[in-house]
Amino acid sequence: MLTLTDIAVATEAIGDRADLAALFGRAAPTELEIGCGKGGFLLRQARAHPERNYLGIEWANKFHRFAADRMARWGLTNVRLLRTDARHFVIHRLPVGCLAALHVYHPDPWPKKRHHKRRLFNAAFVDAAARALAQGGRLAVQTDHAGYFEVIVNLASAHPMLAPAPFVDDEFGTANERTETNYEIKYEREGRPIFRAAWRRR
Ligand SMILES: C[S@@+](CC[C@H](N)C(=O)[O-])C[C@H]1O[C@@H](n2cnc3c(N)ncnc32)[C@H](O)[C@@H]1O
Numbered sequence: 001m002l003t004l005t006d007i008a009v010a011t012e013a014i015g016d017r018a019d020l021a022a023l024f025g026r027a028a029p030t031e032l033e034i035g036c037g038k039g040g041f042l043l044r045q046a047r048a049h050p051e052r053n054y055l056g057i058e059w060a061n062k063f064h065r066f067a068a069d070r071m072a073r074w075g076l077t078n079v080r081l082l083r084t085d086a087r088h089f090v091i092h093r094l095p096v097g098c099l100a101a102l103h104v105y106h107p108d109p110w111p112k113k114r115h116h117k118r119r120l121f122n123a124a125f126v127d128a129a130a131r132a133l134a135q136g137g138r139l140a141v142q143t144d145h146a147g148y149f150e151v152i153v154n155l156a157s158a159h160p161m162l163a164p165a166p167f168v169d170d171e172f173g174t175a176n177e178r179t180e181t182n183y184e185i186k187y188e189r190e191g192r193p194i195f196r197a198a199w200r201r202r
Pocket of ligand 1: 034035036037038057058059060063084085086087104105106107108120181182183184
């Protein structure tokens with residue numbers, strides 16, 4: 001059984017280039033969720049696929065601790081959580097071709113124009129994300145913000161390494177077009193439209 005500190009790994013402990021096999025103590029297909037919040041999606045997927053590794057990155061300490069505690073209580077051994085800036089991590093610390101999937105559900109939209117530079121998705125991030133995926137690896141995105149969705153779709157669709165893929169995919173936890181993250185549940189209750197898209201690395 002893993003303790004809280006085994007799951008909530010200190011970012012400094014993983015070195016300049018993340019060695020995912022060392023991080024999880026085994027080599028296995030690894031999926032990353034950025035902004036995993038309270039960890040509901042990751043928890044469900046990690047339970048459904050014990051043969052895969054699940055890495056969650058969450059900046060907010062409160063959610064990071066909450067999610068780690070949740071994973072420990074479920075006795076999961078295939079989840080690790082980092083509290084760090086995911087954009088920096090993906091661009092500078094993830095090795096090429098190391099991910100089976102990258103999930104980003106409801107990234108902060110930063111709706112004011114002067115704050116757009118704070119958004120996770122920009123050209124450098126999409127390029128690093130495409131390179132971090134293994135061949136056939138999946139990038140899946142969901143947001144309630146139409147303008148940000150258009151930006152993301154334009155960036156990913158223009159990337160030569162990414163090809164459009166169906167969002168609905170039981171294997172990756174998006175059956176029935178739903179991810180059932182906290183924000184999805186909240187926004188659907190409010191009747192907001194939700195935009196979804198996925199790509200595969202060519
Ligand atoms: C709108 S919430 C969505 C949470 C969850 N994915 C969901 O759908 O319920 C966005 C989350 O992303 C986290 N976040 C935003 N930017 C981040 C970054 N650069 N690195 C890591 N986490 C980030 C925030 O702290 C927040 O918990």
